[in-house]
Amino acid sequence: MLLKMDMTGAGAGKKHIMTALGREVEVNADYTVDQGWESYTAEEHDRWDRLFARQVALLEGRAAPAFMSGLEKLKLSDGGIPDFRALSERLKALTGWTVVAVPDLVPEDVFFDHLANRRFPAGNFIRPERQLDYLEEPDVFHDVFGHVPMLAHPNFANYMEAYGKGGQRAANLGVLDHLARLYWYTVEFGLVNTDEGLRIYGAGIVSSKGESVFALESPSPNRVHFDLERVMTTDYRIDDYQQTYFVIDGFRELLAATLQDFGPVYERVKAAPTLAIDAVLETDKVYTHGTQEHAARVA
Ligand code: PHE
Numbered sequence: 001m002l003l004k005m006d007m008t009g010a011g012a013g014k015k016h017i018m019t020a021l022g023r024e025v026e027v028n029a030d031y032t033v034d035q036g037w038e039s040y041t042a043e044e045h046d047r048w049d050r051l052f053a054r055q056v057a058l059l060e061g062r063a064a065p066a067f068m069s070g071l072e073k074l075k076l077s078d079g080g081i082p083d084f085r086a087l088s089e090r091l092k093a094l095t096g097w098t099v100v101a102v103p104d105l106v107p108e109d110v111f112f113d114h115l116a117n118r119r120f121p122a123g124n125f126i127r128p129e130r131q132l133d134y135l136e137e138p139d140v141f142h143d144v145f146g147h148v149p150m151l152a153h154p155n156f157a158n159y160m161e162a163y164g165k166g167g168q169r170a171a172n173l174g175v176l177d178h179l180a181r182l183y184w185y186t187v188e189f190g191l192v193n194t195d196e197g198l199r200i201y202g203a204g205i206v207s208s209k210g211e212s213v214f215a216l217e218s219p220s221p222n223r224v225h226f227d228l229e230r231v232m233t234t235d236y237r238i239d240d241y242q243q244t245y246f247v248i249d250g251f252r253e254l255l256a257a258t259l260q261d262f263g264p265v266y267e268r269v270k271a272a273p274t275l276a277i278d279a280v281l282e283t284d285k286v287y288t289h290g291t292q293e294h295a296a297r298v299a
Pocket residue numbers: 159162163164165166167169170182258259260261262263
């Protein structure tokens with residue numbers, strides 16, 4: 001029924017938007033677009049393959065087992081930029097998630113609505129050759145290689161859905177900045193304890209050539225155990241490697257810590273002072289008290 005209504009009249013429910021990258025595109029009401037898989041050039045598929053090979057070589061022994069097993073289960077190494085249709089089918093069979101294409105960043109409320117419904121919005125463009133190592137906007141490599149493997153893990157999949165629902169609530173309560181820090185320090189830049197030592201699972205780390213080594217091996221950043229309220233009061237940077245990483249014991253711990261009602265938590269963190277990106281507290285369980293030499297270097 002709904003589908004039929006949307007189809008009547010060309011472009012019904014569609015709108016023109018200017019993306020964060022300044023591109024003008026037509027999107028659906030929920031900001032999704034067709035991935036346009038047929039339009040990728042051979043050069044773009046090859047760029048994906050090179051990025052993929054480079055990261056996989058770094059991630060053996062560095063990425064969390066859950067991430068590596070997600071890569072494998074989803075057959076992301078098949079070669080070329082994944083077709084979201086086939087990828088979604090595999091992912092849906094594992095955890096009920098699908099991957100939908102978006103031109104780039106989507107408005108916060110739209111993003112939360114996708115997550116709350118187990119849809120992961122992924123950028124459909126691939127970074128240009130001259131920005132192979134670093135770009136600020138999430139492209140298909142960051143979003144699919146970085147984020148999607150973890151969505152094959154049941155506890156993490158549940159966490160992401162809960163985050164979407166929690167985001168809708170946080171927006172209404174005016175505490176999005178606090179909740180966003182939780183996303184940043186887990187989904188994007190999280191570390192996890194394993195029997196073999198610390199491993200990375202955050203998408204911002206696993207999709208980055210430099211940070212996948214830095215996050216684990218550099219003496220520069222702090223590494224401290226995850227604490228919900230500590231994380232929610234800690235600033236972060238978007239322009240360089242993190243100065244503090246938070247370590248979880250596993251995805252069950254993460255889910256358990258976030259299942260509680262955040263109402264009282266928000267009241268406390270709103271009243272608490274914001275902590276500097278490099279702060280180390282007496283109450284922290286510290287793995288590494290970083291030298292911060294990276295942040296202090298003269299650029
Ligand atoms: N438990 C949170 C709340 O009550 C929701 C949430 C779950 C937020 C998981 C983030 C991650 O709002």
